[in-house]
Amino acid sequence: MSRASATVTFADGHQLFTLYNGTVDQLWTRLVDSLDVAWDELWGAYKGADFAATDAECTCGQDEPVTVSTDYGGGDSWMSWACRHCKAVTGRLVPDGYDDPY
DSSP, rough: EEEEEEEETTTTTTTTEEEETTTTTEEEEEBBBBBHHIIIIIIIIHHHTTTTGGGOOOOOOEEEEEEEEOOTTEEEEEEEEEEETTTTTOOOOOOOTTTOOO
């Protein structure tokens, strides 16, 4: 499986992190506080077949516009939405130019 780091940056500069699954070209929706935690917890859960641990949902309705950046391939970034309180990506999970069936 191909994977890469991803950074979600809010308008005020606050950053949260996740991983990008290059095999299916999709961002994981669960956000964490550091790249180390992303690799340890998210990748660890995925390898252990705990796929639900890589997903999150916003339940508070306070999602905000964000910029997603990944180092996958040559690197890419796009606009999306995320909730810092629920630590969840709520918007676009793929770079611009890709179909987003999710």
